[in-house]
Amino acid sequence: MIYQKVALIGLGLIASSMAHAMRGHVGQIVGHAKSAETRATALEIGLCDQVFATAAEAVAGADLVVLAVPVGAMGALAAEIAPHLAPGCTVTDVGSVKQAVVAAVAPHLPEGVHFIPGHPMAGTEYSGPRSGFATLFVNRWWLLTPGDTPRAAVDQLTLLLKAMGAKVNEMTPEHHDQVVAVVSHAPHLIAYTMVGVADHLAQVSNSEVIEYSASGFRDFTRIAASDPTMWRDVFLTNKDAVLDILGRFAEELFVLQRAIRMGDGDHLFDYFTRTRAIRRGIIEAGQDTAAPDFGRAVSK
Amino acid sequence: MIYQKVALIGLGLIASSMAHAMRGHVGQIVGHAKSAETRATALEIGLCDQVFATAAEAVAGADLVVLAVPVGAMGALAAEIAPHLAPGCTVTDVGSVKQAVVAAVAPHLPEGVHFIPGHPMAGTEYSGPRSGFATLFVNRWWLLTPGDTPRAAVDQLTLLLKAMGAKVNEMTPEHHDQVVAVVSHAPHLIAYTMVGVADHLAQVSNSEVIEYSASGFRDFTRIAASDPTMWRDVFLTNKDAVLDILGRFAEELFVLQRAIRMGDGDHLFDYFTRTRAIRRGIIEAGQDTAAPDFGRAVSK
Numbered sequence: 001m002i003y004q005k006v007a008l009i010g011l012g013l014i015a016s017s018m019a020h021a022m023r024g025h026v027g028q029i030v031g032h033a034k035s036a037e038t039r040a041t042a043l044e045i046g047l048c049d050q051v052f053a054t055a056a057e058a059v060a061g062a063d064l065v066v067l068a069v070p071v072g073a074m075g076a077l078a079a080e081i082a083p084h085l086a087p088g089c090t091v092t093d094v095g096s097v098k099q100a101v102v103a104a105v106a107p108h109l110p111e112g113v114h115f116i117p118g119h120p121m122a123g124t125e126y127s128g129p130r131s132g133f134a135t136l137f138v139n140r141w142w143l144l145t146p147g148d149t150p151r152a153a154v155d156q157l158t159l160l161l162k163a164m165g166a167k168v169n170e171m172t173p174e175h176h177d178q179v180v181a182v183v184s185h186a187p188h189l190i191a192y193t194m195v196g197v198a199d200h201l202a203q204v205s206n207s208e209v210i211e212y213s214a215s216g217f218r219d220f221t222r223i224a225a226s227d228p229t230m231w232r233d234v235f236l237t238n239k240d241a242v243l244d245i246l247g248r249f250a251e252e253l254f255v256l257q258r259a260i261r262m263g264d265g266d267h268l269f270d271y272f273t274r275t276r277a278i279r280r281g282i283i284e285a286g287q288d289t290a291a292p293d294f295g296r297a298v299s300k
Numbered sequence: 301m302i303y304q305k306v307a308l309i310g311l312g313l314i315a316s317s318m319a320h321a322m323r324g325h326v327g328q329i330v331g332h333a334k335s336a337e338t339r340a341t342a343l344e345i346g347l348c349d350q351v352f353a354t355a356a357e358a359v360a361g362a363d364l365v366v367l368a369v370p371v372g373a374m375g376a377l378a379a380e381i382a383p384h385l386a387p388g389c390t391v392t393d394v395g396s397v398k399q400a401v402v403a404a405v406a407p408h409l410p411e412g413v414h415f416i417p418g419h420p421m422a423g424t425e426y427s428g429p430r431s432g433f434a435t436l437f438v439n440r441w442w443l444l445t446p447g448d449t450p451r452a453a454v455d456q457l458t459l460l461l462k463a464m465g466a467k468v469n470e471m472t473p474e475h476h477d478q479v480v481a482v483v484s485h486a487p488h489l490i491a492y493t494m495v496g497v498a499d500h501l502a503q504v505s506n507s508e509v510i511e512y513s514a515s516g517f518r519d520f521t522r523i524a525a526s527d528p529t530m531w532r533d534v535f536l537t538n539k540d541a542v543l544d545i546l547g548r549f550a551e552e553l554f555v556l557q558r559a560i561r562m563g564d565g566d567h568l569f570d571y572f573t574r575t576r577a578i579r580r581g582i583i584e585a586g587q588d589t590a591a592p593d594f595g596r597a598v599s600k
Contacts, residue, residue: 072565121512125579141512179508182498183517189560190490193553195575197545198482200552208479210581212421212441217483218582219491219519225579228572235560235568245497246557250550252500253493257546260489260535265372268535272528275495279425279525281510282518 001027002160003064003090008032009055009077010068011042012227014094014120016132018066019047021164023134032058033129041129056084064157067093067105072233075104082108090114090153096180096230098145098173100237114153117145117173119180120166125225138165145173181241185234186249189242191223192231301327302460303390307362308332309355309377311342312527314394314420315368316432319347321464323434332358333429341429356384364457367393367405372533375404382408390414390453396480396530398445398473400537414453417473419443419480420466425525438465445473481541485534486549489542491523492531 004027008015011033019029019042031048032055033039039051052058059065059081069077074093085091091113095101098117109115122140124131142161146154158168171179198209198217213221235242259267304327308315311333319329319342331348332355333339339351352358359365359381369377374393385391391413395401398417409415422440424431442461446454458468471479498509498517513521535542559567 125576143512175503179504179512182501182504183509183513186497187494187517187520189556190494190553192572192575193549193556194487194490195578196571197486197548197552199574199578200548201482203475204479204482206578206581209483210578210585212443212479213483213582213585217487219523220487221575221579221582223519224572224575226572226576228569228576231572232565232568236563236565239560239563243557243561246553246560248497248500249493250553250557252497253490253546253550256489256493257543257550260539260546261543263536263539265532265536268532269528271496272492272524272526272531274499275492275521275524276425276526276528278495278499278506278510279521281506282513282521285510285513 001025002156002163003027003062005030005062006064006066007058007062008048008066008068009058009081011038011047011129012068012127013123013131013136015066015068016042016047016129017122017134017136018068018094018132018164020132020134021137022160025160025163026064030058030062038129045130047129047132055081059084059086059089061086063089064160065089065091067091067095070227070229070233071095071097071101071104071237072229074101075108078105078108082110085110085113087112088114090116090157092116092118092144092157094118094120096184096234097238098143098176102145102147102173114149116149116154116157118157118161119143119145119176120161121180121184122166123226125222127227127230135165137161140166142166142168143176143179144168144170145176146170147173177238177241181238181245185238185242186245188223188226188231189235189246190249191220194220195224301325302456302463303327303362303364305330305362306364306366307358308348308366308368309358309381310368311338311347311429312368313423313427313431313436315366316342316347316429317422317434317436318366318368318394318432318464320432320434321437322460325460325463326364330358330362338429345430347429347432355381359384359386359389361386363389364460365389365391367391367395370527370529370533371395371397371401371404371537372529374401375408378405378408382410385410385413387412388414390416390457392416392418392444392457394418394420396484396534397538398443398476402445402447402473414449416449416454416457417445418457418461419445419476420461421480421484422466423526425522427527427530435465437461440466442466442468443476443479444468444470445476446470447473477538477541481538481545485538485542486545488523488526488531489535489546490549491520494520495524 006026008031030050032052042048120142306326308331330350332352342348420442
């Protein structure tokens with residue numbers, strides 16, 4: 001067993017997937033969620049061996065504590081559990097932003113507790129304790145920003161993450177936040193925006209948008225269906241990096257918009273040819289499938 | 301047999317998928333592609349019973365002619381085949397834009413030939429004769445803009461499209477172009493733009509972008525990997541509708557950008573909650589799967 005007792009605080013998509021994925025690699029799994037209904041579900045479907053009405057009770061005696069709540073709730077949670085943490089335990093989180101989490105959580109944690117901020121780069125548009133599945137992290141990156149945490153504690157957590165199928169890498173919180181602004185946060189905001197535009201149109205009805213959503217818009221709606229609380233916190237806490245990318249995006253979009261207006265087909269063709277090469281790189285890096293129907297089963 | 305002899309002009313993703321999907325529902329399938337290599341492949345993998353070096357030869361004696369070339373090439377193709385079309389035959393196309401195709405093709409076609417512009421709302425990011433598969437159109441919309449074409453000809457084509465698994469609807473070319481600007485064209489341009497932004501960043505390397513591409517960016521790259529020629533022509537020929545949507549998109553994006561800058565979490569939360577509802581509508585309309593891993597097989 002890599003850890004004897006794991007406390008999952010928050011029992012949404014990520015924590016419930018972790019519970020499924022870490023079974024057999026850890027001893028006891030206990031949990032806490034604010035909602036009594038979520039706690040009951042977690043027991044009913046066997047996510048947790050025990051649930052507690054408070055986070056403070058849940059972390060008692062745990063050698064691994066996972067903070068799996070929205071980024072905006074991390075600071076208050078850390079303050080609440082700090083007096084109850086076992087000496088020498090490891091605390092990690094699964095927030096999509098790292099600088100803000102470090103700033104909110106680290107000041108509360110007592111000496112001798114090992115804080116290893118983390119970010120599993122995996123997800124679906126579903127949330128809640130029933131949305132988890134054991135293979136969510138398989139072949140996905142789990143980024144850690146351990147700072148000067150002792151090597152042994154980082155290695156132990158890495159062992160568990162790899163046992164759940166993830167690939168693990170370490171970087172600084174600053175660099176992490178820049179990377180995710182590009183590959184995840186800005187694309188999400190853009191998808192939300194496009195879905196909102198469609199919702200406002202007078203000449204095309206919402207039911208037409210829904211009926212005729214081809215691959216382009218359909219993929220956007222999938223992104224734009226993610227958990228609103230989580231994403232609100234992401235944008236508020238990774239503000240600078242996201243605004244930098246959105247500024248660049250607007251400039252780039254205007255150049256393409258102008259090419260369309262001017263009828264500059266060569267510019268468009270060259271641009272689209274370059275973006276295609278990036279896609280090839282992603283398939284070669286194993287981050288997506290090349291199956292011609294995107295691996296989706298045909299729904300009749 | 302719904303048609304005796306079908307001529308597929310252009311043998312890319314759509315035409316090759318049609319060839320697979322219409323087997324058993326039509327008599328002979330003949331084809332033409334500009335590239336000798338494509339023609340050889342089409343014979344080799346059994347897409348076509350016969351291929352011809354010119355479109356004029358291919359359409360001779362066909363009762364259904366399918367124009368499956370980029371939108372920008374439709375006019376010249378129509379001029380070339382017009383003198384060789386069999387009296388009473390049906391001509392359809394698969395272009396993503398309809399007003400421009402009608403304007404380019406209709407003037408060339410002789411009296412007595414039935415022109416039924418069409419648009420299968422299905423695709424992948426792959427192209428070429430080997431990219432086709434028989435189930436591409438299953439449960440997808442195939443929009444027709446038949447104008448005043450005789451009902452019998454439209455019904456016959458509809459029968460074939462439904463036999464290939466598609467759902468068929470009719471509308472005007474003008475309305476079609478507005479609908480696809482929202483659900484397909486603008487999302488594609490936006491995805492291209494975001495992928496281009498990532499490519500230009502100095503502080504995050506391309507290999508990092510590729511390695512860490514989570515669902516957000518990964519979905520964008522899939523969209524942005526589509527055929528450059530096809531998309532260039534789409535944007536040049538559906539210019540007005542696309543520019544209208546992009547203008548709205550920029551306005552909407554700026555409002556969200558401002559909410560991030562001002563720290564207006566309520567605005568973001570409300571916006572993200574509304575977009576989530578649209579996604580639910582799409583799943584209920586059967587246009588995508590609700591499987592939590594998006595139906596993708598896990599790639600190890």
